[in-house]
Amino acid sequence: MVAMSMADGFARLTGKPQVVIVHVDVGTQGLGAAVHNASTGRAPVMVFAGLSPFTLEGEMRGSRTEYIHWIQDVPDQKLILGQYCRYSAEIKTGKNIKQMVNRALQFATSDPQGPVYLVGAREVMEEDIEPYHLAQDVWDRVELGGLPQKAVRQIAEALVGAKKPLLITGYAGRNHQTPAALVELANAVKGLRVLDTGGSDMCFPASHPAWLGLRFGIETEIKEADVIVIVDCDVPWIPTLCKPAADARVFHIDVDPLKQMMPLFYVPAQHRYRADALTSVEQVTAHIKTALGDKLDAAAASQAWDALTASHQKRLDDIAAKAQPAPDGTFGTGHLCRQLRKLCPPDTIWAVEAVTNTGFVHDNLLPELPGSWLNCGGGGLGWSGGGALGIKLASDAAHGGPGKGKFVVQVVGDGTFLFSVPGSVYWISKRYNIPVLTIVLNNKGKPGLFLSGTFEIILSLTN
Amino acid sequence: MLLVHPEGLGSKATNEEINISFDPVPDYGAIAKGAAGGDLFTARVEKAADLEGVINQAIEAVKGGQSAVLDCKVLSGC
Numbered sequence: 001m002v003a004m005s006m007a008d009g010f011a012r013l014t015g016k017p018q019v020v021i022v023h024v025d026v027g028t029q030g031l032g033a034a035v036h037n038a039s040t041g042r043a044p045v046m047v048f049a050g051l052s053p054f055t056l057e058g059e060m061r062g063s064r065t066e067y068i069h070w071i072q073d074v075p076d077q078k079l080i081l082g083q084y085c086r087y088s089a090e091i092k093t094g095k096n097i098k099q100m101v102n103r104a105l106q107f108a109t110s111d112p113q114g115p116v117y118l119v120g121a122r123e124v125m126e127e128d129i130e131p132y133h134l135a136q137d138v139w140d141r142v143e144l145g146g147l148p149q150k151a152v153r154q155i156a157e158a159l160v161g162a163k164k165p166l167l168i169t170g171y172a173g174r175n176h177q178t179p180a181a182l183v184e185l186a187n188a189v190k191g192l193r194v195l196d197t198g199g200s201d202m203c204f205p206a207s208h209p210a211w212l213g214l215r216f217g218i219e220t221e222i223k224e225a226d227v228i229v230i231v232d233c234d235v236p237w238i239p240t241l242c243k244p245a246a247d248a249r250v251f252h253i254d255v256d257p258l259k260q261m262m263p264l265f266y267v268p269a270q271h272r273y274r275a276d277a278l279t280s281v282e283q284v285t286a287h288i289k290t291a292l293g294d295k296l297d298a299a300a301a302s303q304a305w306d307a308l309t310a311s312h313q314k315r316l317d318d319i320a321a322k323a324q325p326a327p328d329g330t331f332g333t334g335h336l337c338r339q340l341r342k343l344c345p346p347d348t349i350w351a352v353e354a355v356t357n358t359g360f361v362h363d364n365l366l367p368e369l370p371g372s373w374l375n376c377g378g379g380g381l382g383w384s385g386g387g388a389l390g391i392k393l394a395s396d397a398a399h400g401g402p403g404k405g406k407f408v409v410q411v412v413g414d415g416t417f418l419f420s421v422p423g424s425v426y427w428i429s430k431r432y433n434i435p436v437l438t439i440v441l442n443n444k445g446k447p448g449l450f451l452s453g454t455f456e457i458i459l460s461l462t463n
Numbered sequence: 464m465l466l467v468h469p470e471g472l473g474s475k476a477t478n479e480e481i482n483i484s485f486d487p488v489p490d491y492g493a494i495a496k497g498a499a500g501g502d503l504f505t506a507r508v509e510k511a512a513d514l515e516g517v518i519n520q521a522i523e524a525v526k527g528g529q530s531a532v533l534d535c536k537v538l539s540g541c
Contacts, residue, residue, distance in 0.1 A: 322541055323541070325511035326538065329510040329511050329512060330509065330510065330511070330536070330538055331510075331511045331514070331537065331538065332537050332538040332539070332540065332541030333537045333541070334541050335511060335514075335541075336514065336535055336537060339514045339515060339518060340518060343515065343518045343519060343522060344518075344522060356539075357537070360541065403528065407522075407525065407526070414485055414488070414491065415485065417491055418489070418491075422491070422494050422495050422498055423494065423497075423498045424498070425495070425498070426494075426495040426496070426498035426499040426503055426530060426532075427498045427499060427500075429499060429503075429530045430498075430499040430500060430502050430503070430530070433528065434530075435524075435525045435526075435527075435528050435529055435530045435531075436525065436530055436531075437521055437522065437525045437530070437531045437533070438495070438530070438531065438532045438533070439533050439535060440491045440492075440532060440533065440534050440535060441535060441537050442488060442491070442534050442535055442536050442537060443536070443537050443538070443539050444478070444484060444485045444486050444488055
């Protein structure tokens with residue numbers, strides 16, 4: 001769990017695939033919910049595990065030498081992770097091992113990204129091979145394109161003509177250039193509001209008047225919007241609790257618009273596209289600026305902007321008012337996070353796994369910088385212990401070595417803290433010099449476990 | 464549970480009765496400190512007036528290379 005969460009955090013921050021090596025079937029099972037997280041939250045992580053030796057009389061080098069080789073022999077070890085992986089395969093000879101690894105990494109890093117699993121028996125790992133060289137420049141990931149031209153026009157015109165345009169995203173901020181592109185779009189379509197319903201990435205700056213914050217599928221704007229553009233999002237709204245107007249026009253742009261891993265998923269979008277979010281958003285903004293310039297009513301836009309600014313300020317004021325300590329000096333997550341924001345470095349990276357308290361954390365940390373807020377995007381609680389370590393390691397590596405990276409803070413619920421396997425996390429932190437600040441939200445486990453035990457129940461914070 | 468059965472049995476049970484309470488609360492900081500062989504900053508905080516001081520101490524520890532765990536008693540719902 002910890003190792004794969006570290007790999008996940010590192011990969012998530014940098015975009016570079018990471019590798020976890022575990023021991024046969026039991027080590028693979030020890031990965032736990034980190035596999036779910038890497039799959040659901042689209043992190044490029046390669047897992048390698050050995051297989052028990054397949055000879056037992058010494059026929060080949062690597063043949064069985066220990067009791068455990070019999071006990072850890074399983075019919076198909078790949079099946080342990082199979083359904084969560086973008087690719088899983090057995091290395092059957094050492095002679096093309098580089099090609100196998102490259103292929104696995106291509107799957108891990110091509111959208112929708114996720115975990116991959118390679119296994120190999122001991123005899124294969126012990127094989128003598130002639131050293132060989134591959135040209136690595138022919139093994140890159142698949143590149144995703146943008147929107148068809150017709151779509152660019154339709155979406156641009158719909159947004160410009162909308163009375164209450166809304167953009168909903170979950171993980172567009174994974175690419176650190178995308179928040180700025182969303183800001184450009186929000187500046188071009190005055191009145192557009194941006195709602196985050198994922199909580200896995202910083203997608204849109206809190207200081208911008210279009211910011212609606214992070215809400216898990218329940219928000220008034222969803223019900224009132226006449227045009228909704230969904231960009232890279234798993235759960236734009238929860239229909240039993242909140243849904244768009246029947247005549248709303250909905251466009252869905254996603255690396256995975258049909259959600260290939262979910263047996264049940266659908267969104268009533270009139271148009272859906274498998275496309276790169278950054279490219280698509282830039283295409284639409286460019287079209288608005290160049291082709292629709294004369295369709296923009298300056299007076300209406302100015303009015304919309306003023307209304308937006310006023311409601312944004314009210315939102316911020318309401319958040320501040322709710323974050324006051326109680327008269328007896330006790331405080332909630334909101335107030336705590338307000339203090340953290342004030343005292344921690346401005347470019348702190350927040351690894352957040354606050355479950356039912358996530359909305360209060362987001363409202364008061366007010367993420368502003370791309371790459372400053374991370375969550376795994378999955379439901380496997382316990383990610384943030386290893387995740388924070390992986391993020392700190394990655395940040396240090398990117399800035400020149402240990403201690404040179406950004407300040408990393410983990411904000412975690414109490415139960416989730418225990419799920420993170422702290423016995424391993426803080427040993428690793430000490431052993432490998434990866435200092436992080438962990439904030440444990442101690443409320444005796446409620447109300448997260450009580451309502452449903454998953455973070456969809458953050459609805460309680462949104463009203 | 465409450466979203467499907469707001470008035471059901473679950474709504475009338477205490478957290479202890481359905482085994483989802485963390486009372487008595489473990490000492491989270493001690494768990495972490497033990498794992499780090501004692502080399503970890505930890506503190507508990509319950510009052511708003513103490514927050515700034517404790518957070519600053521924790522930040523200094525981390526900037527100095529030592530991990531820190533703050534056990535913060537928080538109210539629910541805010």
